[in-house]
Amino acid sequence: MNKESALLAYVTRLGDNALVLGQRMVEQVAAYPELEEELANANFALDYIGQARMLYAYAGELEGQGRGEDDFAFLRDENEFRNLLLLEQPNGHFGDSITKLVLFELFYFAQLEALTACGDARLAEIAARAVKEIRYHLRHNTQWLVRLGDGTEESHRRVQASLDELWRFTGEMFEADEIDTIMERAWGGPSLEKLRERWLSDIDAILINATLDTPESGWMASGGKAGRHSEHLGYMIAEMQYLQRTHPGATW
Amino acid sequence: MVTAAFSREEILRWLGQVPDPEIPVLSITDLGIVRDVQIGETITVALAPTYSGCPATEVIENTVLDALREHGIEDVAIKRVLSPPWTTDWISDEGRDKLREYGIAPPEKGAGKRALLRGDLEIACPRCGATTTERVSEFGSTACKASYRCRGCLEPFEYFKCI
Numbered sequence: 001m002n003k004e005s006a007l008l009a010y011v012t013r014l015g016d017n018a019l020v021l022g023q024r025m026v027e028q029v030a031a032y033p034e035l036e037e038e039l040a041n042a043n044f045a046l047d048y049i050g051q052a053r054m055l056y057a058y059a060g061e062l063e064g065q066g067r068g069e070d071d072f073a074f075l076r077d078e079n080e081f082r083n084l085l086l087l088e089q090p091n092g093h094f095g096d097s098i099t100k101l102v103l104f105e106l107f108y109f110a111q112l113e114a115l116t117a118c119g120d121a122r123l124a125e126i127a128a129r130a131v132k133e134i135r136y137h138l139r140h141n142t143q144w145l146v147r148l149g150d151g152t153e154e155s156h157r158r159v160q161a162s163l164d165e166l167w168r169f170t171g172e173m174f175e176a177d178e179i180d181t182i183m184e185r186a187w188g189g190p191s192l193e194k195l196r197e198r199w200l201s202d203i204d205a206i207l208i209n210a211t212l213d214t215p216e217s218g219w220m221a222s223g224g225k226a227g228r229h230s231e232h233l234g235y236m237i238a239e240m241q242y243l244q245r246t247h248p249g250a251t252w
Numbered sequence: 253m254v255t256a257a258f259s260r261e262e263i264l265r266w267l268g269q270v271p272d273p274e275i276p277v278l279s280i281t282d283l284g285i286v287r288d289v290q291i292g293e294t295i296t297v298a299l300a301p302t303y304s305g306c307p308a309t310e311v312i313e314n315t316v317l318d319a320l321r322e323h324g325i326e327d328v329a330i331k332r333v334l335s336p337p338w339t340t341d342w343i344s345d346e347g348r349d350k351l352r353e354y355g356i357a358p359p360e361k362g363a364g365k366r367a368l369l370r371g372d373l374e375i376a377c378p379r380c381g382a383t384t385t386e387r388v389s390e391f392g393s394t395a396c397k398a399s400y401r402c403r404g405c406l407e408p409f410e411y412f413k414c415i
Contacts, residue, residue, distance in 0.1 A: 036390065036391055039389065039391035040391045043395045045305075046305035046307070046395060047303060047304050047305050050301075050303060051305070053305075054304060054334070124335075125335040126334060128334070128335065132337060133303065133415070
C-alpha cells in the first residue's frame with residue numbers, strides 16, 4: 001500500500017467512525033430521559049454527522065473518482081465500512097450510551113489532537129475543528145459517567161454492567177494495521193501504542209472517580225477496521241440508506 | 253469581466269447585512285465567519301463553519317449567494333475555510349454588544365479553553381448585569397447556546413457558549 005492510498009483509507013475510516021456513531025445517536029433522538037440530555041445528544045450527534053461530512057468530502061477528493069460525501073454514506077455496503085465495532089453496537093439505556101461515548105471519545109480526542117500536527121494539511125485542519133467539539137463532549141460525558149458510577153446502588157450496578165459489556169470492543173481502537181503504520185511513519189500520524197498508554201491511564205483515573213472497577217482485560221473483539229462487522233451494522237445502514245437505495249439519485 | 257466593477261469593501265459591506273439565520277441580530281461579519289473576499293475572474297467568498305454539523309452553514313452560503321445576486325453579482329464561489337478554526341473569539345466587539353442587547357449573554361473573550369476545561373464561569377445577566385446567575389441547562393435551542401437564569405432579575409436568558 002502506498003502513502004496516498006493509506007491516507008485515503010485512514011480518512012475514510014475516520015469518516016465511518018463519525019457517521020456510524022452519529023447515526024446511532026440520531027436513533028435516540030426524542031428518546032432521552034430528560035430534556036437537557038436530549039439536547040446534548042442531538043447536539044453531539046450533529047457534530048459527528050458534520051465531521052463525517054468533512055471527512056467524506058475530503059476522501060472523495062483524495063480518491064478523485066467523482067464520489068462525494070453522500071456516495072460514501074449512502075451507497076456503500078456494510079463490508080465497505082471500516083468503523084470500529086464498538087460504535088455500531090445497538091443502543092441500550094442511557095448508561096450504555098454514556099459509557100460507549102467515554103470509552104471512544106477518550107481515544108478519539110487523543111487521536112484528533114495528534115492529527116492536528118500531522119503532515120497532511122487538510123486532515124490537520126479537520127482535526128483542529130473536530131477536537132474542539134470532542135473536548136466539549138468528553139467533559140459532559142465524563143461527568144455523567146462519574147455521576148452514574150458514584151450515584152445510587154442501581155445506577156452503579158447498571159453502568160458497571162455497561163462497562164463490562166463494552167470493554168471487549170476497546171482493544172480494536174489500538175490494533176495497528178498497515179494503514180495506521182503508514183499513517184504514523186509517512187504522515188506523522190499518532191502512534192496507537194502511545195494513544196493506548198494514555199487512554200489506559202485516563203480511563204483508570206475516571207473509573208476510580210466513578211467508583212467503577214476496570215474490567216479485566218480478556219479477549220478483545222476486532223474486525224471492524226478491516227470491514228468485518230457484527231450483525232448489527234447491516235440493519236443500521238439498511239435503515240440509514242433506505243431512501244437513497246429506493247430512489248437512487250433523489251435530491252431534496 | 254463585470255466583476256471588476258465591485259470593490260472588496262463594498263462586498264464586505266453587503267455581507268455585513270447578511271443575518272445569521274439562527275441569531276438574526278448578528279450579521280455573518282459580526283459572527284466572524286467571513287474570512288476573505290477575493291476578486292478575480294469570479295468573486296470568492298471564504299466562509300468558516302462554526303460547528304462541524306451546524307445546520308446553518310448551508311443556509312448561510314445560500315443567503316450570501318442571494319445577497320450578492322441582488323447587487324448584480326452572479327459569478328460567486330463560496331469557499332469553506334477550516335483553518336484557523338472558528339472559535340467564539342472571532343465574534344466582533346460590535347457583535348457582542350448586539351448579542352447583549354438582544355438578550356443573549358455573549359461569550360467571554362479568550363475563555364474557550366478555560367471554559368471547556370474548568371467548567372463554570374461567571375456569566376453576567378444580559379438584562380440587569382448581575383453576576384448571580386445559574387445554569388439551567390448546558391444545552392439550548394441551538395448547538396451554540398446554553399440556558400441560564402438570573403437570580404437578580406429572575407429572567408431566563410441564553411448564553412453563547414465558548415468554544
